[in-house]
Amino acid sequence: MDIGSALRERGGGTEIDVMVSPGTKRSLVQGIDPWRKRLVVKVQAPPEKGAANEEVEELFSSLLGAKVTITSGHTNRLKTLYAPMTVSLVKARLEEENARS
Secondary structure (H helix, E strand, O other): OOHHHHEEEEOOEEEEEEEEEOOOOOOEEEEEEOOOOEEEEEOOOOOOOOHHHHHHHHHHHHHHOOOOEEEEOOOOOEEEEEEOOOHHHHHHHHHHHHHHO
16 A cells, blocks of 8 residues: 555645545554545544544544644545654554554
8 A cells, every 4th residue: 555645744744635434343544545545544433523533633643653633624534634743754654553454
């Protein structure tokens, strides 16, 4: 999976493009959608009252070891996240996690 296509440098950090599927059995980063060039993220929380957004932020913060926030797409399945770390570090940590799953 080419995680790099969903990442870009911005303001000293990294933007991460994701496509979220709420209400699933497990929370995980499943891979990359090659057509949309976005990471496919599944979360258990329903898309109600920001629960799925919170879970996305928590999942990525846990995976990357830094506070990750949603910068756009709060009411959409297609979202952009921001992590205050380099693209290469984000890519390495996501690839590490993918190898474990």
